[in-house]
Amino acid sequence: MTSPTTLPRPSAILWDLDGTLIDQTAAIIRAYAEVVTALGYAKPDDVVIRRSLGGPMVSTMSLFVGPEQIDAACKAFRIRFPQIMFDGLIVLSGGMELIERAYKARIPQALFTNKHGDTARQVSRYTGFSKYIPSCIGSSDTEWNKPDPKLTEYALSQIDADSEGAIIIGDSPTDVAVALNAGLICYGVATGAHSIDELLEAGALAAYPSLLELANTIIWNSESITPNP
Structure with a gap:
């Protein structure tokens, strides 16, 4: 499966956060490990955590904790993670450049994540995304x-945007499902735990190794795209 070499200008962009614009995996894995083991369970597998990211926290936590302790585990995570969330945080290459390019092109944008809202906004301010x-x-x-x-x-x-011509940029099959469920288009980036082929097989219209490649593929002065029926 191959991706287009050029993509028309989107009318709006919904951004995933973890694995797409930032790599916060080290802190996330550490927080899950601390919470899960504190409840008496075995240390969770790092790879399993990575591949589960993108969905709700409760979905990931349920892989390691019994149903009777899910609520307590999620509450403990929300307390612990903010204490360490900037440790090892990486802004992925090309992310800020693409955000700035879309901003200058007057394309409405939103960060759109399953991360806890207050935490996501702290990250957005810390990285400088909130400026744009x-x-x-x-x-x-x-x-x-x-x-x-x-x-x-x-x-x-x-962001006062319609679904027609809007895209979702993300790194996981969850992001692809978001687009398909809402009649939008998903452009995937293999910057998280999933490959280009996995993203295309899930239904992404296009997928690229990084945000830099995606940014250079979009024709910023073209007509807006129309989603597939």
Whole structure:
């Protein structure tokens, strides 16, 4: 499977955060390990954690903790993670450049993540994304989580954008499912735990090794795209 060498200008961009714009894996894995082992369970596998990221926290936690302790584990994670979340944080190459290019092209953008909303906004301010993308929507901000299309519709409404021509940029099959459920297009980047082939097989219209390649593929002065039926 191959991806297009040129992509037309989107009408709006919904950005995934973890694995797409930033690598916060070291702190995430550490927090899961500390919480899970403190409850008496075996240390979770790093690879399993990585590949589960993108979905709701409860989905990842349920891989390692019994149902009777899920709530306690999630609460403990929300306390511990903010204490260490900037340790080892990496802004992925090409992310800020693409954000700035879209900003200069007057394309509405939003950060759109299953990360806890307050945490996501702290990360956005820390990295400088908030300078260009004031809208940041996390898992605690509504009653919905990705890939529920109601959350996607809400995110678009926050930036006064329609679904027609809008894209989602993400690194996981969850991001692809978000797009498919809402009738949007997903451009994948293999910057997280999933390969280009996995993203294309999941239904991404295009997938690239990095955000730099994606940025250089978009024709910024072209007509807006129309989603596939």
